[in-house]
Amino acid sequence: MTKPATAALTAPHHLSYTYKRSLGKVLSAFFTALRDRRFLGIRRANGSVLFPAKEYDPDTSESLSELVEVGPTGIVTTWVWVAQPRRQQPLAHPFAYALVKLDGADTPFLHVVDAGSESKMATGMRVRPRFCDVPKGAIDDFVFEPA
Amino acid sequence: MSAKEEQASGPVMVLSCPISLDYAYSAGQSASRFLRAIAEGKLLGQRCPVDGRVYFPSRGSCPMHGVTFGDDAVELSDKGTIVTFSIVRVPSQNIALPLPYITVNVLLDGADTILIHVLDAKLEDVHMGMRVQAVWKPREEWTTSTANILYFRPIDEPDAKYETYKEHI
Amino acid sequence: MREVAVVGFTQSPSLRREPDRNEIEILIPVIEALRKQTGLSSKDFDFVCSGSSDYLAGQSFAFVSGLDAVGAWPPVCESHVEMDGAWALYEAWVKIQMGYADTALVYGFGKPSMGDLPLTMALQLDPYVMMPLWPDAISIAGLQARHCLDAGLMKPEDMAAAAVRDRGHAKSNPYAQVKGDYTVAQILAEPFLVNPLRRSDCAPISDGASAIVLAAGDRARKLCDRPAWIRGIDHICEPMDFGVRDLGRSRSTEIAAEKAGAGRDKIDVAELSAPFTHQEILVERALGLSAKTKVNPSGGALAGNPLMAVGLSRIGECATRIWSGEADRAVAHATSGPCLQQNLVCVLEGN
Numbered sequence: 001m002t003k004p005a006t007a008a009l010t011a012p013h014h015l016s017y018t019y020k021r022s023l024g025k026v027l028s029a030f031f032t033a034l035r036d037r038r039f040l041g042i043r044r045a046n047g048s049v050l051f052p053a054k055e056y057d058p059d060t061s062e063s064l065s066e067l068v069e070v071g072p073t074g075i076v077t078t079w080v081w082v083a084q085p086r087r088q089q090p091l092a093h094p095f096a097y098a099l100v101k102l103d104g105a106d107t108p109f110l111h112v113v114d115a116g117s118e119s120k121m122a123t124g125m126r127v128r129p130r131f132c133d134v135p136k137g138a139i140d141d142f143v144f145e146p147a
Numbered sequence: 148m149s150a151k152e153e154q155a156s157g158p159v160m161v162l163s164c165p166i167s168l169d170y171a172y173s174a175g176q177s178a179s180r181f182l183r184a185i186a187e188g189k190l191l192g193q194r195c196p197v198d199g200r201v202y203f204p205s206r207g208s209c210p211m212h213g214v215t216f217g218d219d220a221v222e223l224s225d226k227g228t229i230v231t232f233s234i235v236r237v238p239s240q241n242i243a244l245p246l247p248y249i250t251v252n253v254l255l256d257g258a259d260t261i262l263i264h265v266l267d268a269k270l271e272d273v274h275m276g277m278r279v280q281a282v283w284k285p286r287e288e289w290t291t292s293t294a295n296i297l298y299f300r301p302i303d304e305p306d307a308k309y310e311t312y313k314e315h316i
Numbered sequence: 317m318r319e320v321a322v323v324g325f326t327q328s329p330s331l332r333r334e335p336d337r338n339e340i341e342i343l344i345p346v347i348e349a350l351r352k353q354t355g356l357s358s359k360d361f362d363f364v365c366s367g368s369s370d371y372l373a374g375q376s377f378a379f380v381s382g383l384d385a386v387g388a389w390p391p392v393c394e395s396h397v398e399m400d401g402a403w404a405l406y407e408a409w410v411k412i413q414m415g416y417a418d419t420a421l422v423y424g425f426g427k428p429s430m431g432d433l434p435l436t437m438a439l440q441l442d443p444y445v446m447m448p449l450w451p452d453a454i455s456i457a458g459l460q461a462r463h464c465l466d467a468g469l470m471k472p473e474d475m476a477a478a479a480v481r482d483r484g485h486a487k488s489n490p491y492a493q494v495k496g497d498y499t500v501a502q503i504l505a506e507p508f509l510v511n512p513l514r515r516s517d518c519a520p521i522s523d524g525a526s527a528i529v530l531a532a533g534d535r536a537r538k539l540c541d542r543p544a545w546i547r548g549i550d551h552i553c554e555p556m557d558f559g560v561r562d563l564g565r566s567r568s569t570e571i572a573a574e575k576a577g578a579g580r581d582k583i584d585v586a587e588l589s590a591p592f593t594h595q596e597i598l599v600e601r602a603l604g605l606s607a608k609t610k611v612n613p614s615g616g617a618l619a620g621n622p623l624m625a626v627g628l629s630r631i632g633e634c635a636t637r638i639w640s641g642e643a644d645r646a647v648a649h650a651t652s653g654p655c656l657q658q659n660l661v662c663v664l665e666g667n
Binding site: 005006007008009010011012013014015016017018019020021022023027028029031032034035087088136137138 | 158159160161162163164165166167168169170171172173174175176178179182183291
């Protein structure tokens with residue numbers, strides 16, 4: 001084993017910067033629709049609808065292009081309760097992360113449910129989006145709440 | 148239409164993704180000793196047990212041989228020789244000199260590795276082999292930081308012979 | 317195929333916080349001990365490969381300093397993966413298979429205690445539609461756990477039992493961090509950390525490092541009385557989208573295990589790198605382990621979780637049991653990405 005160490009100097013280190021990510025055709029349409037409070041999925045070759053829209057099929061890697069409007073309501077397929085949110089997380093008060101399957105979509109996606117209390121959360125519950133006042137075209141423009 | 152209004156109605160082309168993380172960084176054993184010494188105005192190097200080279204600053208092991216340094220530290224002079232240099236004309240942070248300034252690789256007397264720092268001198272005067280010395284902040288401002296040395300400045304000593312530093316270019 | 321074996325393995329103790337040593341100072345004694353164990357010097361390694369993550373250190377190119385523990389003069393043939401050291405071992409194995417090396421040094425190291433690890437892990441997620449929501453790693457794992465519970469694939473008691481088993485085994489592992497005698501009832505009485513996960517369902521946060529030496533053919537026989545021969549190794553990745561994955565089984569582990577030939581013969585020992593109890597159960601099922609296999613004799617990732625080294629250590633823990641004769645055939649598992657996204661399976665044999 002190693003010899004005992006004497007106390008090392010420590011210093012706070014804050015890492016912060018902003019990536020500017022180019023969106024491309026499909027994601028540009030997806031985020032532009034979000035800014036307009038609409039949800040766009042994309043149809044796969046087997047007819048099912050993938051949400052969020054993606055440029056390619058994650059299983060077959062085929063390019064995808066047929067955008068389909070889904071939602072805005074949906075159901076929670078699984079969830080966790082975050083009792084002590086961190087500074088960076090979307091809400092300052094306790095909330096749920098959940099996988100939400102929007103009506104008309106075949107795949108659930110990760111998002112936030114502002115349910116007020118853990119007892120309001122249940123797998124299978126219906127949720128609807130609540131947008132911020134001025135959506136900018138980003139995934140955190142909205143949260144879900146019990147419908 | 149202003150750029151902002153256009154952004155609000157045209158397609159969203161770019162997504163801004165801010166990253167923000169907090170760390171409590173630990174300097175570790177070797178760098179802590181080095182930094183505590185520099186708070187006292189001392190420059191500590193460490194000697195490789197395999198070939199005797201003196202590393203400054205040291206991270207605790209010899210990067211050539213992969214062996215741990217012993218506890219013996221080598222105190223170095225704050226005088227040295229310019230091994231190579233460059234003139235900088237683009238702004239940077241935390242530099243004590245105005246633009247344009249000279250960035251230098253200094254071989255401190257007694258060390259076998261170079262220290263990258265800045266030089267306060269006329270641009271036309273700087274040259275390889277030039278003898279220089281550290282200019283420190285006022286003593287009451289010293290902390291456990293390499294920023295205790297503001298910059299290097301030429302001293303009135305004959306140039307070092309090329310053979311004494313050619314290995315470090 | 318060339319015969320390649322694990323002939324050396326060392327590790328640091330897994331510690332919740334190693335405040336007084338930096339990553340390199342944690343790594344140096346591990347590499348020095350490995351040199352002593354194998355009698356090899358740095359010059360004897362034809363190839364060096366490491367696994368680490370710059371985000372754990374909060375510094376770009378932090379991995380380069382790892383070479384200070386190895387010694388890189390004269391210049392060495394070297395590579396790095398921004399993944400667990402188990403993937404570095406895979407790269408070294410490929411290098412040896414191609415005939416470019418007969419021996420390789422592989423190491424992994426990490427000091428997650430410097431940051432907020434569960435949050436740092438959010439940066440591995442899709443940067444457009446997931447990461448901006450900053451889901452921490454425990455929440456992400458919890459979504460999978462609830463799915464498994466809701467679907468009736470396991471019960472909270474099964475999850476607690478995995479923690480009880482691993483912590484019990486870890487009592488004999490001087491490098492383990494979480495060990496001791498626990499009961500299922502005791503663990504189920506804990507409050508939720510992130511409902512449905514309790515603290516005991518989560519692997520600890522550990523600072524640490526480990527290292528392995530690989531050698532081919534006769535070189536391995538000279539270095540080791542009973543080399544741990546790698547008879548199969550593969551890694552398989554699933555999409556990141558949770559929506560298109562079956563979170564209730566680990567398909568990528570199943571495929572990797574099949575390709576590595578894990579099920580071709582008995583498995584005496586299995587070492588799993590699943591960082592949550594429900595994931596350990598999913599991996600155990602994907603590997604098709606029976607009651608005859610001793611699972612996680614070291615305690616596994618749930619007993620000590622030095623990120624970027626924990627998977628490599630599983631291979632090392634299997635190898636030590638082959639060397640000692642305790643096992644003839646062992647299976648090691650490593651994972652990467654959210655909810656067991658990518659999995660590596662390595663089959664080791666003594667004969």
